[in-house]
Amino acid sequence: MKPAWDRARGPSASLASVTMPPVPFTTPASFTTRPTLSGTFGMSATTHWIATACAQSVLERGGNAFDAAVAAGFVLHVVEPHLNGPGGDMTAVFATAEDPTPTVLMGQGPAPAGATREHLLAEGLELVPGSGALAAAVPGAVDAWFVLLRDHGTWELADVLAQAIGYARDGHPVVGRVGDTVAQVADLFTEHWTTSAALWMPEGRPPHAGEIVRNEAYARTLERLVEAGREPGVADDRVARIEAARRAWREGFVAEAATAFAARPHRHSDGADHAGVMTVEDFAAFGAGYEPAVTIEFRGHTIAKTGAWGQGPVLLQMLAILDGFDDERLDPSTALGAHTILEAEKLAMADREAYYGDRDVPLDVLLSAEYAAQRRALITDRASAEFRPGRIPGVEPFLPPLREDYAPPAGGSAAGLGEPTVSPTGETRGDTCHLDVVDRWGNIVSATPSGGWLQSSPAVPELGFCLGTRLQMTWLEDGSPATLTPGRRPRTTLTPTLVLRDGRPVTALGSPGGDQQDQWQLLYLLRTIVGGYTPQQAIDAPALHTTSVPGSFWPRTWTPGGAVVEDRLGDDVIAELERRGHRVTRAGDWSLGRLSAVTVDPATGLLGAAANPRGAQGYAAGR
Numbered sequence: 042m043k044p045a046w047d048r049a050r051g052p053s054a055s056l057a058s059v060t061m062p063p064v065p066f067t068t069p070a071s072f073t074t075r076p077t078l079s080g081t082f083g084m085s086a087t088t089h090w091i092a093t094a095c096a097q098s099v100l101e102r103g104g105n106a107f108d109a110a111v112a113a114g115f116v117l118h119v120v121e122p123h124l125n126g127p128g129g130d131m132t133a134v135f136a137t138a139e140d141p142t143p144t145v146l147m148g149q150g151p152a153p154a155g156a157t158r159e160h161l162l163a164e165g166l167e168l169v170p171g172s173g174a175l176a177a178a179v180p181g182a183v184d185a186w187f188v189l190l191r192d193h194g195t196w197e198l199a200d201v202l203a204q205a206i207g208y209a210r211d212g213h214p215v216v217g218r219v220g221d222t223v224a225q226v227a228d229l230f231t232e233h234w235t236t237s238a239a240l241w242m243p244e245g246r247p248p249h250a251g252e253i254v255r256n257e258a259y260a261r262t263l264e265r266l267v268e269a270g271r272e273p274g275v276a277d278d279r280v281a282r283i284e285a286a287r288r289a290w291r292e293g294f295v296a297e298a299a300t301a302f303a304a305r306p307h308r309h310s311d312g313a314d315h316a317g318v319m320t321v322e323d324f325a326a327f328g329a330g331y332e333p334a335v336t337i338e339f340r341g342h343t344i345a346k347t348g349a350w351g352q353g354p355v356l357l358q359m360l361a362i363l364d365g366f367d368d369e370r371l372d373p374s375t376a377l378g379a380h381t382i383l384e385a386e387k388l389a390m391a392d393r394e395a396y397y398g399d400r401d402v403p404l405d406v407l408l409s410a411e412y413a414a415q416r417r418a419l420i421t422d423r424a425s426a427e428f429r430p431g432r433i434p435g436v437e438p439f440l441p442p443l444r445e446d447y448a449p450p451a452g453g454s455a456a457g458l459g460e461p462t463v464s465p466t467g468e469t470r471g472d473t474c475h476l477d478v479v480d481r482w483g484n485i486v487s488a489t490p491s492g493g494w495l496q497s498s499p500a501v502p503e504l505g506f507c508l509g510t511r512l513q514m515t516w517l518e519d520g521s522p523a524t525l526t527p528g529r530r531p532r533t534t535l536t537p538t539l540v541l542r543d544g545r546p547v548t549a550l551g552s553p554g555g556d557q558q559d560q561w562q563l564l565y566l567l568r569t570i571v572g573g574y575t576p577q578q579a580i581d582a583p584a585l586h587t588t589s590v591p592g593s594f595w596p597r598t599w600t601p602g603g604a605v606v607e608d609r610l611g612d613d614v615i616a617e618l619e620r621r622g623h624r625v626t627r628a629g630d631w632s633l634g635r636l637s638a639v640t641v642d643p644a645t646g647l648l649g650a651a652a653n654p655r656g657a658q659g660y661a662a663g664r
Contacts, residue, residue: 084663129492148185155318171595173309174317217250258505398522
């Protein structure tokens with residue numbers, strides 16, 4: 042029987058523009074900010090309306106979902122530079138019209154050969170910095186987009202990149218969060234990272250919301266990559282042109298300029314100057330590729346994620362723990378459900394810290410029903426403030442240093458709430474972007490590009506972007522599955538999701554938010570699969586997450602028993618969570634979660650899409 046979930050208090054009148062038809066609950070249908078789109082041609086949903094429009098325009102001109110996703114991915118470099126960049130990373134999970142098997146596209150570069158824990162310790166560091174090129178993994182996003190286009194797209198590289206080149210060269214109206222981010226690091230830019238100041242503060246100030254901004258250097262970088270495919274000796278075919286661009290990126294002018302510039306000592310988040318260690322050889326050694334997805338079954342659905350070099354399996358562990366509870370304990374909008382979900386998140390995230398990394402991880406145990414039952418038995422009616430990884434025979438769990446986070450000011454927001462949390466020294470917690478596309482042929486992709494933020498490290502002037510800081514997700518302590526190791530991938534938080542039913546894809550979804558990405562996606566899956574919500578209702582519904590786990594971002598702190606909630610969860614629910622022992626931070630009414638999703642009904646061919654209204658930036662489009 043369906044639970045009588047209280048879908049909570051809907052949005053304010055200014056946001057409640059659409060009433061959805063009733064769903065199988067005993068409570069009235071809630072308001073949503075927008076409809077869940079439906080159609081049969083194609084659907085796109087991203088964290089920025091321009092990227093969504095660009096993806097949809099590719100579908101309208103005959104491109105498939107992969108052409109559209111790649112075009113939107115490069116546009117996101119331009120319009121959301123505070124959330125991702127060419128020097129960053131990208132992870133995707135997808136299925137094709139010919140093969141519904143979920144596949145992971147791996148665009149997470151490893152640590153450079155010179156990025157050893159011994160080197161960083163000798164530099165006087167206790168943590169990998171949160172800003173500065175010493176924290177840079179080999180960039181993986183651009184190569185991953187090229188590989189996806191090569192193998193599954195249909196368009197020429199020049200056509201796919203045309204929109205991004207145009208917006209970079211001719212300008213676009215900047216969102217306010219870009220200016221806010223630049224303002225946070227303005228002193229760093231003007232005093233130390235002068236090339237970044239020249240790019241992002243051309244008039245000596247941060248850009249205003251709506252102001253037309255340009256990045257002509259990045260436009261020229263993309264044009265040079267296209268031109269590499271037209272040089273003498275390149276075969277006259279689409280694949281050869283893409284491969285030539287990959288070589289120019291990995292071995293040619295991009296690798297040369299980025300590594301030479303980052304090798305100059307510059308200011309890092311610890312307040313000292315260090316030189317980056319990445320080389321052209323590091324660039325050349327990395328190539329994006331494919332991996333099988335890791336899956337579990339949950340209430341008649343298959344949930345597909347990355348391997349444990351990312352945090353993807355943590356969502357699967359959460360679902361496995363919760364699957365043993367009655368439906369009434371899975372409703373995020375009730376005190377009992379929210380408490381149960383927060384406790385399951387803590388247990389799964391503790392296992393992430395203890396066992397996940399770019400190595401052999403015992404997922405057969407971690408995802409087993411027997412192990413989930415052991416973990417489930419630890420959940421009581423009281424909030425835990427302990428760090429409690431499980432015990433696996435023959436595998437010693439890593440116990441990370443537990444540095445307690447500061448308490449956010451009253452009325453303030455905690456770090457990583459889904460919008461950039463940036464300090465004056467450039468370190469950033471948990472921001473990124475996301476896109477989902479499905480086409481009329483049945484191709485579907487969910488992709489989460491991130492890293493290489495404009496505040497990561499000094500901008501390379503001739504390229505128009507900087508290197509990222511993904512290595513901040515590694516530990517300098519020996520013995521961790523995520524200890525900094527040359528040639529190994531840092532354990533990323535990028536975690537797109539593909540959902541299947543009866544072996545066919547039905548949903549692609551994801552979210553920005555660092556450590557919160559899988560926690561917010563969990564709420565969506567519970568509300569749609571168990572609760573009967575429509576996609577837009579699930580995205581709009583009040584969100585919450587735990588901070589009772591060491592963070593993946595510098596300075597790697599935690600809040601024991603911490604829970605961050607949207608106020609729309611309700612005073613009674615919040616008071617009950619506090620009575621149970623949760624250290625609750627109220628984050629405002631519309632502040633948590635930035636999910637988007639596209640859907641397909643294999644039986645009818647009906648497509649759908651929904652996107653996050655928070656921040657007035659994400660949009661879905663389709664017909």
